[in-house]
Amino acid sequence: MKFIDLAAQQTRIRADVEQRLKAVLDHGCYVMGPEIEELEAALAARAGMAAAVACGSGTDALLLALMAKGVGDSDAVFLPSFTFIATAGVVRLLGAVPIFVDIRPDTFNMDPAALAHAVQTLSGRSEGKRPVGIITVDLFGQPADHEAIQAVADTSGLWVIEDAAQSFGAAWNGKPAGGLAETACVSFFPAKPLGGYGDGGAVFLKDGKTADIIRSLRSHGQGGHRYTHDRIGINGRMDSFQAAVLLSKLEIFDDELRRRRTAAAGYTERLKDVDGLRTPVIRQEAESAWAQYSLAADSASLRDRMRTALSAEGIPTAIYYPVPLHLQPAFGDLGHAPGDLPVSEDMARRIFSLPLHPYLEPADQDRIRDILSAIR
Numbered sequence: 129m130k131f132i133d134l135a136a137q138q139t140r141i142r143a144d145v146e147q148r149l150k151a152v153l154d155h156g157c158y159v160m161g162p163e164i165e166e167l168e169a170a171l172a173a174r175a176g177m178a179a180a181v182a183c184g185s186g187t188d189a190l191l192l193a194l195m196a197k198g199v200g201d202s203d204a205v206f207l208p209s210f211t212f213i214a215t216a217g218v219v220r221l222l223g224a225v226p227i228f229v230d231i232r233p234d235t236f237n238m239d240p241a242a243l244a245h246a247v248q249t250l251s252g253r254s255e256g257k258r259p260v261g262i263i264t265v266d267l268f269g270q271p272a273d274h275e276a277i278q279a280v281a282d283t284s285g286l287w288v289i290e291d292a293a294q295s296f297g298a299a300w301n302g303k304p305a306g307g308l309a310e311t312a313c314v315s316f317f318p319a320k321p322l323g324g325y326g327d328g329g330a331v332f333l334k335d336g337k338t339a340d341i342i343r344s345l346r347s348h349g350q351g352g353h354r355y356t357h358d359r360i361g362i363n364g365r366m367d368s369f370q371a372a373v374l375l376s377k378l379e380i381f382d383d384e385l386r387r388r389r390t391a392a393a394g395y396t397e398r399l400k401d402v403d404g405l406r407t408p409v410i411r412q413e414a415e416s417a418w419a420q421y422s423l424a425a426d427s428a429s430l431r432d433r434m435r436t437a438l439s440a441e442g443i444p445t446a447i448y449y450p451v452p453l454h455l456q457p458a459f460g461d462l463g464h465a466p467g468d469l470p471v472s473e474d475m476a477r478r479i480f481s482l483p484l485h486p487y488l489e490p491a492d493q494d495r496i497r498d499i500l501s502a503i504r
């Protein structure tokens with residue numbers, strides 16, 4: 129069994145992908161070909177945003193969004209510790225300081241109460257960095273608590289960027305992920321809900337002017353002419369080939385989301401009564417894109433026994449994330465210690481994820497249930 133099976137999907141869309149790739153070969157515009165604008169229009173419409181700017185990866189999307197905000201070395205940005213390194217890495221790359229916030233134990237998303245506390249604590253200090261914004265993360269495909277987080281942002285004059293790398297296709301109160309804040313960043317890494325066949329990403333914007341700035345930043349700060357430069361930017365463009373693949377995948381995306389939801393519901397039905405396991409908690413306001421199906425075991429040792437038993441039967445599992453970011457060596461200079469963010473640290477010891485993709489077979493889920501329910 130594969131953790132994520134991309135082969136079944138490829139068989140399904142192979143002919144269409146080949147046709148679109150052939151079109152790129154025929155027109156020869158490998159960089160910024162017509163596929164880019166076509167994809168951007170389709171993405172923006174889906175997220176209900178004024179514009180989408182395609183770029184090289186989800187990491188580039190976050191970096192470009194922060195560059196457009198002018199984030200630099202006098203700034204501090206609030207974000208969860210329980211996320212992929214990219215969320216905080218880009219903040220540090222620009223010289224700013226990530227302020228790590230703890231998560232809710234049920235959804236694994238940033239806890240708005242902990243955020244409010246962190247904002248209050250930091251603004252009470254006169255020395256150090258100036259708080260400028262918040263990055264929310266829609267972990268495992270479930271949107272963060274957007275109203276509550278936006279309320280904290282509004283009362284303290286902070287902007288919000290939605291890291292929707294894992295949640296494209298999800299919704300919060302019926303509003304699509306990728307459109308839940310003024311700026312959102314999505315990844316099209318192959319393992320994400322809308323994954324390409326390589327790296328890719330997009331920045332989503334409520335306002336067209338910022339989109340123009342991000343388009344410029346994406347191409348070395350290009351101005352009105354190719355060799356005039358208004359600002360310092362990066363080479364952060366998406367290939368025409370990758371846009372072609374994504375256009376093909378968008379056609380089956382709604383069906384794949386339905387299949388993911390069916391697979392997730394199938395797991396919950398089978399596992400909800402297994403001793404010592406907690407199935408995912410999805411808030412009433414949320415519809416998840418099910419990037420991952422993540423369970424919390426009662427203890428670290430139960431998690432290890434379950435993973436070992438599954439592995440012995442050829443069933444792969446994964447741990448997202450074994451070390452919260454505030455305890456990573458890469459952020460060692462920030463001076464954090466174990467105990468600083470107790471919920472993130474506790475979940476890192478007990479969480480694990482099962483294979484999940486649109487083509488998962490119910491029979492495989494039966495096997496997983498049988499193995500997990502036999503463990504004491």
Ligand SMILES: *Cc1c(COP(=O)(O)O)cnc(C)c1O
Nearest residue numbers: 185186187212214215293315317
């Ligand atoms: C995958 C991911 C990213 C980075 O996306 P890439 O396309 O791999 O650069 C950023 N944030 C989160 C939460 C992610 O899961």
